[in-house]
Amino acid sequence: MHVYVLCTGYIELDRAQLPESYADHLPRLRMIEETIANLPYEKFCRDQGVFGDAAEVIDRLQAARDEFGLSQIISWFDQGSMLPRAEVERTMRRFADEVMPKLA
Numbered sequence: 001m002h003v004y005v006l007c008t009g010y011i012e013l014d015r016a017q018l019p020e021s022y023a024d025h026l027p028r029l030r031m032i033e034e035t036i037a038n039l040p041y042e043k044f045c046r047d048q049g050v051f052g053d054a055a056e057v058i059d060r061l062q063a064a065r066d067e068f069g070l071s072q073i074i075s076w077f078d079q080g081s082m083l084p085r086a087e088v089e090r091t092m093r094r095f096a097d098e099v100m101p102k103l104a
Contacts, residue, residue: 050064054098057095058098058099058103061073061099061103062102062103065103073103075095077091077092
């Protein structure tokens with residue numbers, strides 16, 4: 001299972017395209033996206049992405065939750081729409097069955 005957890009896609013957005021509750025966060029989201037866009041691949045894999053089998057993903061997400069006090073995690077299972085739909089759905093089901101219960 002490979003899970004890619006990242007916040008992207010906000011640079012192109014403007015206030016008119018966002019729910020009202022997101023508008024105040026747009027500058028910060030743009031900064032995050034710009035930072036991520038300039039990360040070397042090795043640093044991204046080490047520090048920004050969460051990849052691995054269920055146990056590795058659980059460990060990384062629990063550590064991030066504990067370190068940053070996260071109450072929500074947003075996951076992106078097919079960055080760039082490059083995987084077959086069946087593979088994405090299989091990975092999402094495994095995440096829901098094996099990882100989510102351990103994060104509750």
